[in-house]
Amino acid sequence: MECRQPITDKIHWIGVNDRETTLFENFWPLEKGVSYNSYLINDEKVAVVDTVKFNKTNLFLSKIKEIIGDRDVDYLIVNHMEPDHSSSMQALVNAYPNMKIVGNKKTFPMIEGFYNITENFHEVAEGDELDLGHHKLKFFLTPMIHWPETMMTYDQTEQVLFSMDAFGGFGALDGGIFDDEVIIEDYEDEIRRYYSNIVAKYSPIVQKALTRFADLPIKMICSTHGPIWRNDPGKIVDYYDRWSRYEAEEGVVIVYGTMYGNTAKMADYLAQRLYEHGIKKITVYDASKTHVSYIISEIWKYKGLIIGSCAYNTQMFPSVELIANKIEHSGLQNRYLGIFGNKSWSGGGVKNLVPWSERLKWETVGEAVEATYTPREAEYEKLDALAKEMAEKVLANPK
Numbered sequence: 001m002e003c004r005q006p007i008t009d010k011i012h013w014i015g016v017n018d019r020e021t022t023l024f025e026n027f028w029p030l031e032k033g034v035s036y037n038s039y040l041i042n043d044e045k046v047a048v049v050d051t052v053k054f055n056k057t058n059l060f061l062s063k064i065k066e067i068i069g070d071r072d073v074d075y076l077i078v079n080h081m082e083p084d085h086s087s088s089m090q091a092l093v094n095a096y097p098n099m100k101i102v103g104n105k106k107t108f109p110m111i112e113g114f115y116n117i118t119e120n121f122h123e124v125a126e127g128d129e130l131d132l133g134h135h136k137l138k139f140f141l142t143p144m145i146h147w148p149e150t151m152m153t154y155d156q157t158e159q160v161l162f163s164m165d166a167f168g169g170f171g172a173l174d175g176g177i178f179d180d181e182v183i184i185e186d187y188e189d190e191i192r193r194y195y196s197n198i199v200a201k202y203s204p205i206v207q208k209a210l211t212r213f214a215d216l217p218i219k220m221i222c223s224t225h226g227p228i229w230r231n232d233p234g235k236i237v238d239y240y241d242r243w244s245r246y247e248a249e250e251g252v253v254i255v256y257g258t259m260y261g262n263t264a265k266m267a268d269y270l271a272q273r274l275y276e277h278g279i280k281k282i283t284v285y286d287a288s289k290t291h292v293s294y295i296i297s298e299i300w301k302y303k304g305l306i307i308g309s310c311a312y313n314t315q316m317f318p319s320v321e322l323i324a325n326k327i328e329h330s331g332l333q334n335r336y337l338g339i340f341g342n343k344s345w346s347g348g349g350v351k352n353l354v355p356w357s358e359r360l361k362w363e364t365v366g367e368a369v370e371a372t373y374t375p376r377e378a379e380y381e382k383l384d385a386l387a388k389e390m391a392e393k394v395l396a397n398p399k
Helices: 054-068 089-095 107-115 185-212 233-244 262-276 292-301 318-330 349-360 377-396
Strands: 011-013 016-018 034-036 039-042 046-049 075-077 100-103 121-123 129-131 136-141 151-155 160-162 220-222 249-257 282-286 302-312 336-343 369-372
Touching: 016 054, 039 054, 054 089, 075 089, 089 107, 100 107, 107 121, 185 233, 185 292, 185 318, 220 233, 249 262, 249 292, 249 318, 249 377, 262 282, 262 302, 262 336, 262 369, 262 377, 282 292, 292 302, 292 318, 302 318, 302 349, 302 377, 318 349, 336 349, 336 377, 349 369, 369 377
Parallel strands: 046 075, 075 100, 100 121, 160 220, 249 282, 249 302, 302 336, 336 369
Antiparallel strands: 011 039, 016 034, 039 046, 129 136, 136 151, 151 160
16 A cells, blocks of 8 residues: 545545655755655546656556556646656656646647657646546646746646645655644744745745735645645745745844854854844854755844855855855845954955845845954944844834
8 A cells, every 4th residue: 555645535645755865956955855746636537747756756656556546647737847746757658658748838848858758748828727527627827936837737626726836845744744734833944945945036926926816716735845735725825925025023143154263253242132132033053054045044034134254265255155145046135134254364254245235235234344353342342233223123123
């Protein structure tokens, strides 16, 4: 008996958990694993919605066989072509050679490019429908969330939205597959880390997509990663709405890069002063010790950021530069920013953070504080002033 699970009477989860892969997209850490969610609608016509990553193909095919026996798969619906959802496609075509592949006009060149499949295509456009018998599917094109071919499939009969990567998150599914079967609070940080690092750049497009689904009755959201939202689908929609509008919680992130501890001294001093000035949620990161994805997720969560760098060959410290580039690339807005750092025989950290902050167009708090060799009383006084002003801004405007 394979670990496939019914979602409704005719819809089944045929996804897989991957606890072996250490890096998602060979970059993002998967300390809690990840799920690749695929779905099967067992109607008069059989439809599979997306596939799974190639390292789980055999398990995936066995789940399909267990449900439908000797029947054929009539349709493969391709909501998203990223290989963690499409790389079992060739094996599925081999097993069911008469299967129609459903996608939009941007899907098929990718299928040919990745897998050299060139036939049995069924093209759909915005609002087109597909009749499986009892289930009536409708297609919504959602380009650039977060690839150009992405679309969503809506089951009008059961009011289920198959949302591809949208509304998904990192984390393997431990035991249950639904939001009311797992400890959903354990997944929330990983859902935000997924959004802030994978989807965030396209937040304005997310906002447009959410308005399109505002009046659509949705009983369940089935993403390609993470829990299925059946108990409270509005919760994940609300997360995406707030994140894509750049809302934040009351708190401050301090992130720094240091070689010999002097910039770290300044970071700890800032944290102490922030607390004394009323900020209770403070997270401090050594940029060299924590992966950028976790730091970005926290920056997305809280209203204030104070970033510091020592000088490194007349530039920012490399791990801080990586974070700065990722922030700029993500398009995050509506945050308060403070800058600090340390130098010895040459500048570089603060000198490069200042023009970066100007490109970012966040509201800068206080003056940039830079110590030479080691922080002294004058720098500590400036750091105190920076912490005080940051606390006042965040407490007055937490969102």
